Amino acid sequence: MSIRPISEDDLHAYVDRALEPERQAEVAAYLESHPDVAKRVAAFADQRGWLRSALGPIAEEPLPPQLNLSRIIESRRRRPSSARWAIAVMLMLAIGGIGGWTMRGATQAPASGLAALAQEASDSYQVYASDRTRPVELRDSTELVSWVSSRLRQPVKLPDLSKSGYRFMGGRVVPTAHGPAAMFMYDDDHGERLVVLTRPMTSDQNAPMAPHAGGNIAGFSWADGGMGYSLVGPGAAEQLRPLANEVRKQARSI
Amino acid sequence: MSDMLHQIEPVIPALRRYARALVRNHAAADDLVQDCLERAVSHWNQRRDTGSPRPWLFAILHNLAVNQFRRASTRGQHISIDDAGEHEVGESAVQEQKLIYQDVLGKLAKLPDEQRAVLLLIAVEDLSYAEAARVLDIPIGTVMSRLSRARERLQQELERPAGSQGRNVVQLRSNS
Numbered sequence: 001m002s003i004r005p006i007s008e009d010d011l012h013a014y015v016d017r018a019l020e021p022e023r024q025a026e027v028a029a030y031l032e033s034h035p036d037v038a039k040r041v042a043a044f045a046d047q048r049g050w051l052r053s054a055l056g057p058i059a060e061e062p063l064p065p066q067l068n069l070s071r072i073i074e075s076r077r078r079r080p081s082s083a084r085w086a087i088a089v090m091l092m093l094a095i096g097g098i099g100g101w102t103m104r105g106a107t108q109a110p111a112s113g114l115a116a117l118a119q120e121a122s123d124s125y126q127v128y129a130s131d132r133t134r135p136v137e138l139r140d141s142t143e144l145v146s147w148v149s150s151r152l153r154q155p156v157k158l159p160d161l162s163k164s165g166y167r168f169m170g171g172r173v174v175p176t177a178h179g180p181a182a183m184f185m186y187d188d189d190h191g192e193r194l195v196v197l198t199r200p201m202t203s204d205q206n207a208p209m210a211p212h213a214g215g216n217i218a219g220f221s222w223a224d225g226g227m228g229y230s231l232v233g234p235g236a237a238e239q240l241r242p243l244a245n246e247v248r249k250q251a252r253s254i
Numbered sequence: 255m256s257d258m259l260h261q262i263e264p265v266i267p268a269l270r271r272y273a274r275a276l277v278r279n280h281a282a283a284d285d286l287v288q289d290c291l292e293r294a295v296s297h298w299n300q301r302r303d304t305g306s307p308r309p310w311l312f313a314i315l316h317n318l319a320v321n322q323f324r325r326a327s328t329r330g331q332h333i334s335i336d337d338a339g340e341h342e343v344g345e346s347a348v349q350e351q352k353l354i355y356q357d358v359l360g361k362l363a364k365l366p367d368e369q370r371a372v373l374l375l376i377a378v379e380d381l382s383y384a385e386a387a388r389v390l391d392i393p394i395g396t397v398m399s400r401l402s403r404a405r406e407r408l409q410q411e412l413e414r415p416a417g418s419q420g421r422n423v424v425q426l427r428s429n430s
Contacts, residue, residue: 006343009398012405016376016384044405047412048377051362054355055378058274059267067270069263073295 065181121197136170148182211237220244369404
């Protein structure tokens with residue numbers, strides 16, 4: 001009977017006692033006639049024995065409380081599972097979404113019209129007028145007018161409020177739910193800032209000037225020939241009325 | 255639920271031993287095992303093989319350990335390593351044996367992670383070659399070649415004269 005050649009894998013399996021008894025005997029016979037290989041295999045077997053003896057005691061140590069499986073199972077039961085959390089979060093988002101949608105008239109920005117424009121102008125004021133690092137994107141008036149006119153696809157005129165004591169600082173294009181709007185910013189000698197926002201109107205294409213106020217800012221909004229304007233600044237609305245009138249007068253002269 | 259308890263619980267001591275031999279930090283190893291048990295409990299019904307849970311549990315633990323190694327190496331952080339052998343060797347061991355064990359464990363620690371893992375799973379945790387291949391998600395041929403390399407390399411370390419190794423240790427310490 002011819003014996004299959006002994007492979008390196010057989011030698012390891014011999015050390016690990018993973019061979020069928022018959023093969024185990026064949027390898028043992030081979031090792032008897034090959035002392036060099038037998039020496040290596042004996043060394044591997046020693047390693048195995050030492051590792052098992054050295055590491056064995058770890059498995060006999062008493063388990064710390066953190067590895068008590070009954071406790072782990074119990075604490076998972078008391079705590080909602082991650083899947084349940086996910087469902088709860090999704091439900092809350094859904095309720096929030098539905099609630100938010102049905103409540104939008106009461107609490108959120110109106111969908112269109114002059115009130116929407118007023119809100120956008122107030123938002124722009126809140127975000128950019130308070131920015132001490134980069135309140136405006138462009139300071140060059142010619143460049144700015146050309147930029148915003150191309151984005152709004154309308155000739156936009158830059159209101160000049162210098163006679164009222166407000167210097168032009170610069171401006172930028174700002175995003176709104178109704179497309180891009182042009183924002184211009186001004187400041188006076190006290191560092192008070194004003195924002196004028198203008199964009200094409202889809203509804204309220206012609207609307208008389210209306211004041212609005214919220215928090216510590218106020219403003220006036222109106223629409224003329226399809227373009228909406230809103231002027232927002234700090235303090236009371238009435239103080240801003242002459243400025244709003246001035247902007248309207250200049251815009252009409254385009 | 256009690257079936258899960260009865261199947262997982264007997265494996266915990268071995269998981270602990272594997273984790274400690276792999277990460278060589280007592281507290282970090284037990285944290286890994288805890289993490290492994292929590293995952294095992296929450297995914298118990300999703301395991302594909304309803305046979306022995308041993309390879310499945312070792313696979314969870316091994317992947318957690320590998321992720322930890324990876325995180326540690328990308329952040330450039332190191333889990334502090336307990337002095338080789340000192341904590342691992344049980345108090346019951348006779349003094350002379352204890353020295354041998356510490357030496358073996360210290361040299362085991364020098365093996366590349368993937369070689370150490372194969373050697374531990376097969377020689378200490380008694381996983382079959384096929385089970386080790388599943389745990390490590392590698393072909394069985396790769397298990398065999400890693401096992402062979404691990405044993406050869408460990409043998410080289412063990413046969414290295416003590417003097418040259420001593421210098422090596424000093425050098426490593428002064429670098430850190």
